[in-house]
Amino acid sequence: MSGLRSKDEHTKAIHSLKRAAVVVNQHSRRGRRRFPEVLRLMRAHGFERFEAYGVTNPRRLRQTLEKALESSPDLLVVGGGDGTLSTAVKHVAHRDVALGVLPLGTTNNFARSLGLPLDLPGAVAVFSHGKVADIDLGYAGDRPFANLASFGVSVEVAATVRPWLKRLLGRAAYPLTALWLLPGHRPFRAFLTVDGRRHELLTHQLNVANGRFHGGWQVAKDISIDNGTLVAYQLGSGKRLRLVVETLIRAAGGRWRSLAGGPFVIGSEMLLETEPPMAADVDGEVRLRTPIVLRTVPNGIRVMVPPDFEDR
Structure with a gap:
């Protein structure tokens, strides 16, 4: 991914500047119930100012993700199941923004493959103590x-x-x-x-x-x-x-x-x-x-x- 910051530079920016946007699918299995907790935990980890979006209509998810990216955050935090995260992947692929995963679905395959904690406090802690990584993206056709x-x-x-x-x-x-x-x-x-x-x-x-x-x-x-x-x-x-x-x-x-x-x-x-x-x-x-x-x-x-x- 040419033209992007190095992973170390990107990690330091997230840790120090705390520029983030949060999108939670409240239609998911746990999204609606855990949305207030997500916001509280983000603030507890030093993310004092961030745009937050709760999506109750899944048809508006893509539009909401694009709106969240308009502020050019270093970190786009997305909460929901694997379908929600797959949609988010399409929006951040090949862009100078890191995806932060909140495992709020049933199987949470993507979060498991990344070795992320499956509890909400542990997942949010990764945003302040973890690192930026570049991982593979699969393509089926286009x-x-x-x-x-x-x-x-x-x-x-x-x-x-x-x-x-x-x-x-x-x-x-x-x-x-x-x-x-x-x-x-x-x-x-x-x-x-x-x-x-x-x-x-x-x-x-x-x-x-x-x-x-x-x-x-x-x-x-x-x-x-x-x-x-x-x-x-x-x-x-x-x-x-x-x-x-x-x-x-x-x-x-x-x-x-x-x-x-x-x-x-x-x-x-x-x-x-x-x-x-x-x-x-x-x-x-x-x-x-x-x-x-x-x-x-x-x-x-x-x-x-x-x-x-x-x-x-």
Whole structure:
């Protein structure tokens, strides 16, 4: 990201000048209840003057983010779930502003991939004691994504899972909804071309990850959001029972401990074709269809992370 301050200069500016703007999605699972606490904690950490916006209508989120950026803050603090943060990523990518993450959603995959505290006081403390890092940004076609592009039954899950179930069960609502939908779901054939090699598989679910977490659970401990590669993997096979078993094992705490232990395809760019053509869930937004090129842009976005985060 040429023309930007160095990460050290940017970090010092945030710590000393405290120029910030805050946007909280009050339509998210905890956003409305925690908004006053966010403002109190920001002031407690020395951010005395900042623009604050509470978004109650999700359709106004993009407009609100642009308005928050008009004051040229060094730090844009965004609170909400992964969908909210994915929208914010699109607005701060390749710009001289760092994204501060408040994990106020159900699964908080992006925050987990950054190694952020999942409690609100801990997350806000990162803004005054952490550092600026440049991390990778995934692209599905021309659409940037922070965490995951997925294909198959998860697209139906994203459209079907009930808000009341998420409030009641948290991240467990997603695998339970998947198990409910699976009997009526048909498998599909996927073709992944990476570095000139074509991989073929039959499955109900294919994920392409930029981050390290999916559904609130770790995909593999050695996946990184900052290593210049995407990781594609399937859950189960074309058999429903296999996917049920994989889903239950993943929900119990993780199927694969490392990249060597799972069915992964790794690369900086991959062409995905499917039979039949499939819709893509790109960080919670279903707008694209296969065939599609997925790639990673190293150091595509600036974020505030804990001091021990490994910034490559």
